[in-house]
Amino acid sequence: xxxxxxxLIFLGQLAFTLLVAAFLIVPAVLSMLAGITSNYFLGVKSxxxxxxxxxxxxxxxxTIFRSFLIAFSTLAVTLAVGIPAAYALHLRNDRVSRAVExxxxxxxxxxxxxxxxxxxxxxxxxSDFRRSWLFILVGHAIFTLPFMVRSVMAxxxxxxxxxxxxxxxxxxxxxxxRFCDVIVPNARPGILAGSLMVVTLSLGEFNLTWMLHTPLTxxxxxxxxxxxxxxxxxxxxxxxxxxxxxIIPLLTAMQVFAGYRGAASGPKR
Amino acid sequence: xxxxxxxxxxxxxxxxxACAKTFADGTRALEPVTLDVARGxxxxxxxxxxxxxxxxxxxxxxxxxxxxxxxxxFNEADVTRVPIERRNVGMVFQSxxxxxxxxxxxxxxxxxxxRGVSEAERKARIAELVALTGIxxxxxxxVDQLSGGQRQRVALARAVAARPxxxxxxxxxxxxxxxxxxxxxxxxxxxxxxxxxxxxxVTHDQAEAMALGDRIVVMRRGAIAQVGTPRDIYFAPANRFxxxxxxxxxxxxxxxxxxxxxxxxxxxxxxxxxxxAALNGHANGRIFAMIRPESIRIIAPDxxxxxxxxxxxxxxxxxxxxAIGGVAGKPIMVDVPNSTPIKAGDRVGLSVDPGDIRVxxxxxx
Ligand SMILES: Nc1ncnc2c1ncn2[C@@H]1O[C@H](COP(=O)(O)OP(=O)(O)OP(=O)(O)O)[C@@H](O)[C@H]1O
Ligand SMILES: [Mg+2]
Numbered sequence: 001x002x003x004x005x006x007x008l009i010f011l012g013q014l015a016f017t018l019l020v021a022a023f024l025i026v027p028a029v030l031s032m033l034a035g036i037t038s039n040y041f042l043g044v045k046s047x048x049x050x051x052x053x054x055x056x057x058x059x060x061x062x063t064i065f066r067s068f069l070i071a072f073s074t075l076a077v078t079l080a081v082g083i084p085a086a087y088a089l090h091l092r093n094d095r096v097s098r099a100v101e102x103x104x105x106x107x108x109x110x111x112x113x114x115x116x117x118x119x120x121x122x123x124x125x126x127s128d129f130r131r132s133w134l135f136i137l138v139g140h141a142i143f144t145l146p147f148m149v150r151s152v153m154a155x156x157x158x159x160x161x162x163x164x165x166x167x168x169x170x171x172x173x174x175x176x177x178r179f180c181d182v183i184v185p186n187a188r189p190g191i192l193a194g195s196l197m198v199v200t201l202s203l204g205e206f207n208l209t210w211m212l213h214t215p216l217t218x219x220x221x222x223x224x225x226x227x228x229x230x231x232x233x234x235x236x237x238x239x240x241x242x243x244x245x246x247i248i249p250l251l252t253a254m255q256v257f258a259g260y261r262g263a264a265s266g267p268k269r
Numbered sequence: 270x271x272x273x274x275x276x277x278x279x280x281x282x283x284x285x286x287a288c289a290k291t292f293a294d295g296t297r298a299l300e301p302v303t304l305d306v307a308r309g310x311x312x313x314x315x316x317x318x319x320x321x322x323x324x325x326x327x328x329x330x331x332x333x334x335x336x337x338x339x340x341x342x343f344n345e346a347d348v349t350r351v352p353i354e355r356r357n358v359g360m361v362f363q364s365x366x367x368x369x370x371x372x373x374x375x376x377x378x379x380x381x382x383x384r385g386v387s388e389a390e391r392k393a394r395i396a397e398l399v400a401l402t403g404i405x406x407x408x409x410x411x412v413d414q415l416s417g418g419q420r421q422r423v424a425l426a427r428a429v430a431a432r433p434x435x436x437x438x439x440x441x442x443x444x445x446x447x448x449x450x451x452x453x454x455x456x457x458x459x460x461x462x463x464x465x466x467x468x469x470x471v472t473h474d475q476a477e478a479m480a481l482g483d484r485i486v487v488m489r490r491g492a493i494a495q496v497g498t499p500r501d502i503y504f505a506p507a508n509r510f511x512x513x514x515x516x517x518x519x520x521x522x523x524x525x526x527x528x529x530x531x532x533x534x535x536x537x538x539x540x541x542x543x544x545x546a547a548l549n550g551h552a553n554g555r556i557f558a559m560i561r562p563e564s565i566r567i568i569a570p571d572x573x574x575x576x577x578x579x580x581x582x583x584x585x586x587x588x589x590x591x592a593i594g595g596v597a598g599k600p601i602m603v604d605v606p607n608s609t610p611i612k613a614g615d616r617v618g619l620s621v622d623p624g625d626i627r628v629x630x631x632x633x634x
Contacts, residue, residue, distance in 0.1 A: 159369070163364055164366050166332055166360075167360070167362060167366030167367075167368070168368070169352070169353045170330065170428070170437075171354075171359075171379050171380035171383060171428075172355075172383040172384060173379075174354055186368070186370050
């Protein structure tokens with residue numbers, strides 16, 4: 001009796017899971033399928049083709065490279081700024097540092113469009129800067145920094161980094177040596193989690209980027225919007241397909257890397 | 270043992286001069302404290318929680334700066350403004366602060382690596398310390414795979430690896446269970462003697478302080494209450510606080526008349542000089558007298574100068590401790606051998622050698 005009930009519950013859960021998965025996956029699959037269909041209105045029977053994908057590549061490959069360039073530059077900036085910032089904030093832990101932490105976190109609550117507008121108002125006059133991809137980089141760095149700082153600070157709070165720092169200092173290590181030898185290696189899980197978030201967010205960021213871009217500094221999501229608005233449905237879908245092909249191996253690789261390094265640094269406490 | 274003569278005598282003479290500490294939030298953690306520690310000496314800072322032991326230790330280490338006017342001298346050189354990483358101290362933290370990203374030998378060798386010691390020398394020194402602290406075979410373990418006692422040993426080995434001028438230990442055994450604590454206390458004692466290093470050891474455990482210290486500094490509310498050898502502190506406490514904090518003590522407040530204490534339970538003769546000293550030459554007056562439970566003997570009540578009634582008896586293992594009422598204002602504690610039959614309600618006589626009664630200076634608390 002009990003087993004029948006367990007069985008029913010299991011089947012119910014399975015069905016629900018599959019349903020949810022299907023709800024999410026089917027549109028993605030259809031969309032990607034559309035990208036390799038000769039004529040979407042006639043359906044798959046019109047034949048499969050790579051012509052749309054090639055067309056996307058020709059039209060938009062620069063946006064793909066730019067997106068990756070911006071994503072990894074954003075990562076570099078948030079690493080260089082975020083880890084020392086998290087370290088300093090954690091060590092000070094007074095009213096000033098808590099205020100700074102709140103300010104850093106603020107961009108999460110402000111719509112991307114508002115940040116973009118503020119950047120345009122402030123720096124729009126520097127036309128060379130305004131026209132380069134660096135302008136978008138600044139927006140992305142502001143937007144993603146809190147994710148890096150927060151996840152690194154979470155690790156610092158968990159490992160009593162202050163005592164570790166004092167321990168290293170008592171052994172003669174300068175502040176810089178302490179940072180490299182003890183602080184960063186022990187904050188690695190947080191750094192990896194933060195990096196994953198920063199890269200993902202930067203690659204997919206649309207609001208802010210859309211406001212900041214120029215015709216010559218389009219990123220992948222901006223290009224996508226552009227193609228949805230002005231191209232054949234098949235082209236837009238092929239673009240989505242390209243996006244998936246680019247981002248899924250990247251994210252998988254980063255996850256595997258994080259998991260591997262996490263395992264190497266031992267069991268989680 | 271060529272390693273040993275290099276190890277020996279690596280301490281400095283240490284001087285703490287008028288070091289006070291007021292924290293940013295206004296907490297006065299330390300009144301101006303002056304303390305001299307000889308080369309190779311082990312000094313224990315002992316006192317109740319919050320009395321400023323850790324603060325004083327951190328000032329010596331260089332993790333806190335003393336208020337203006339305070340100075341720290343290592344071998345007469347003023348190091349007050351020198352940051353901890355250039356003071357050449359070794360430190361053992363209560364939580365050990367081992368680096369989770371390094372294995373045991375990398376932890377021990379970190380200070381040597383920082384000092385640019387060659388890999389071969391480093392290996393030799395690590396091997397020496399691993400043997401000395403009894404953790405051979407664990408060199409390649411990750412530190413989170415060690416037991417509490419093993420971590421404690423690694424922390425100690427790491428702290429002394431680079432032959433520091435001063436070894437500073439902040440309650441290094443507190444995180445361990447009682448049996449292990451006692452064993453490690455013995456090992457630590459042996460190690461400190463072997464190394465001949467100048468050491469400051471913080472604890473709130475008086476047994477630990479007695480066992481380890483060449484001298485004990487008893488602290489109270491940010492100030493030094495007494496400095497002395499364990500025997501001084503135990504047998505000749507400077508005041509009531511020290512007497513009660515170190516070991517068990519009966520404090521009797523009573524009228525003194527011509528060298529005799531007048532108590533509700535009878536009379537108690539003092540040593541001549543003790544009474545005179547306490548009363549500044551006057552023959553009579555109120556004084557505080559301290560008697561340790563183990564220096565009181567139970568005798569037959571008939572004809573005894575001091576008598577009382579047993580309130581309660583508790584068995585402590587190697588002896589029994591009785592509380593005797595009716596002798597003084599409050600029950601007094603007496604250690605009684607297990608062979609002496611005694612039970613609540615018995616009338617007993619008490620006898621104390623005049624030499625075992627310590628007259629204390631009139632004390633604030
Ligand atoms: N960073 C700080 N800011 C403000 N007050 C502090 C700080 N550190 C310590 N104190 C205060 O200074 C006093 C002495 O603290 P300290 O840590 O030296 O005591 P302790 O003798 O080591 O006590 P314990 O045995 O509990 O470790 C305490 O009242 C404590 O609350
Ligand atoms: Mg303390």
